[in-house]
Amino acid sequence: MSSKGKPAQDRWHSVDMPKQDAKKRISNFNEVTLGYSEEQAQKEASRCLLCTNPPCSKGCPVGINIPSFIRLTKEKKYEQALRKIKEKSSFPSITCRICPQEEQCQKSCNIAKKGDAIQIGRLERFLTECEKTKQKNTCTSRNTFSTGKKVAVIGSGPSGLTAAANLAKFGHKVVIFEALPVAGGVLAYGIPEFRLPKSIVKEEVECIRKLGVKIYTNLQIAKISAVDSLIQEGFDAVFIGAGVGIPQTLGIPGENLKGIYPANDFLMYTNLSLFYKCQEVDNTIKVGKKAVIIGGGNVAIDAARTALRLGAESVTIYYRRSREELPARKEEIKNAQEEGIAFQFLCSPKRFIGDEEGHVKYMEFVRMQLGEPDSSGRRKPTPIAGSESITEVDFVAVAIGRRANSIVQGFTKGIGVKNEGIIVTEDETTKTSHEGIYAGGDIATGEATVISAMGSGRKAARYIDEYLMKACRYPQMVVTK
Numbered sequence: 001m002s003s004k005g006k007p008a009q010d011r012w013h014s015v016d017m018p019k020q021d022a023k024k025r026i027s028n029f030n031e032v033t034l035g036y037s038e039e040q041a042q043k044e045a046s047r048c049l050l051c052t053n054p055p056c057s058k059g060c061p062v063g064i065n066i067p068s069f070i071r072l073t074k075e076k077k078y079e080q081a082l083r084k085i086k087e088k089s090s091f092p093s094i095t096c097r098i099c100p101q102e103e104q105c106q107k108s109c110n111i112a113k114k115g116d117a118i119q120i121g122r123l124e125r126f127l128t129e130c131e132k133t134k135q136k137n138t139c140t141s142r143n144t145f146s147t148g149k150k151v152a153v154i155g156s157g158p159s160g161l162t163a164a165a166n167l168a169k170f171g172h173k174v175v176i177f178e179a180l181p182v183a184g185g186v187l188a189y190g191i192p193e194f195r196l197p198k199s200i201v202k203e204e205v206e207c208i209r210k211l212g213v214k215i216y217t218n219l220q221i222a223k224i225s226a227v228d229s230l231i232q233e234g235f236d237a238v239f240i241g242a243g244v245g246i247p248q249t250l251g252i253p254g255e256n257l258k259g260i261y262p263a264n265d266f267l268m269y270t271n272l273s274l275f276y277k278c279q280e281v282d283n284t285i286k287v288g289k290k291a292v293i294i295g296g297g298n299v300a301i302d303a304a305r306t307a308l309r310l311g312a313e314s315v316t317i318y319y320r321r322s323r324e325e326l327p328a329r330k331e332e333i334k335n336a337q338e339e340g341i342a343f344q345f346l347c348s349p350k351r352f353i354g355d356e357e358g359h360v361k362y363m364e365f366v367r368m369q370l371g372e373p374d375s376s377g378r379r380k381p382t383p384i385a386g387s388e389s390i391t392e393v394d395f396v397a398v399a400i401g402r403r404a405n406s407i408v409q410g411f412t413k414g415i416g417v418k419n420e421g422i423i424v425t426e427d428e429t430t431k432t433s434h435e436g437i438y439a440g441g442d443i444a445t446g447e448a449t450v451i452s453a454m455g456s457g458r459k460a461a462r463y464i465d466e467y468l469m470k471a472c473r474y475p476q477m478v479v480t481k
Helices: 038-045 066-074 078-086 092-098 120-133 158-169 198-210 227-232 263-274 298-309 330-338 450-469
Strands: 150-154 173-177 214-216 237-240 260-262 290-294 314-319 342-345 347-354 360-373 379-383 389-392 395-398 437-439
Touching (some): 038 066, 092 120, 092 450, 150 158, 158 173, 158 198, 158 450, 227 437, 237 450, 260 263, 263 395, 290 298, 298 395, 314 347, 360 395
Parallel strands (some): 150 173, 150 237, 237 437, 290 314
Antiparallel strands (some): 360 389
């Protein structure tokens, strides 16, 4: 026992977060994790060392002062703790659920040298739910001043929403152009309800609107105007946060058979049809009895768990590397296994075989072995000759990554691109090679995390503001009614 009468191991073991029973949750789309109670949050917060030179804050892409908000939590100053988070993070109710804390802020936690890292994301979620319980207005008030400057934001995903929110707070007029029927980007259509409830996304989008930001949906800007012409039409600057939406393909025979979908499209159709009731989306995807998912990232796990909830009797994830290389979050892998999702490691599809109606019926796959590291730093998988097998399938979702949709930059002169459409920017300022045009999020980095996209949106807003104001703070500032 410690001197305070508590078991010595309390400091080294994190507090588990309650969640739905696995047998019950596979029949609904309700959020799996249930959040900390106040008692649990206090117990977890009490483990923090409150380091004076915190490595956790250095690991946060937006630079939250983590020890400060945990100290305020320990003191039960929950509103102040959340305000401390919001100094840096625009959407804490979202990032607390989907940010890979174990690879960022929690990875370098000093407590983790001897035990479990402090569960920073879970404490952040507790604070956001305290705010909601008290039914407080969580939206930042609209500014009573205007700089007279106007900014176009292309894409309403994490980077676009963050950039828009911060630009509006600076006093600029902001207009968002979104190609899909709803705002939110990957937050709205790419993450399942059981991980990120859509009510939370809707609330955050509404807060953006209350800042005075106009959002136009079902409007693909490149179809009506080149990005550079927006500046000629009255916008003083443009931020491109269009994301990467083109799915990578396997490049094997039979990939175009019916019943085979890009996993991101599968998730998008499900989210838009079930949770946004979009009439524009014809949800004709049927998962059948036996579903197969190709890939090992978070999208693959999300697609597998979604297929299970849509009625598949068995769902198997095929991943060409070993369990140790699996890139998905460990927490989500554990949730998937609890729900009955099966994994086939060191396996890769070789071809798909269809029935007489052109629907996928079989998948031939081959066993793999790991060789020397490839360009990603991971050991390269190579097929084992003669190890082919065939399995029956009704539905396949392919989750092996996405690349940039070049439609925006393709219709714009003067924007430098690389690697099949990734926009070239100055790392520090997010500025493109075109005067007045900035870019952030996946369209400028390739696929990355939501929190890193938000970080780039926040950075872009700061440099766009400096560009617009020409180092003279609000020279055209006018009071609005």
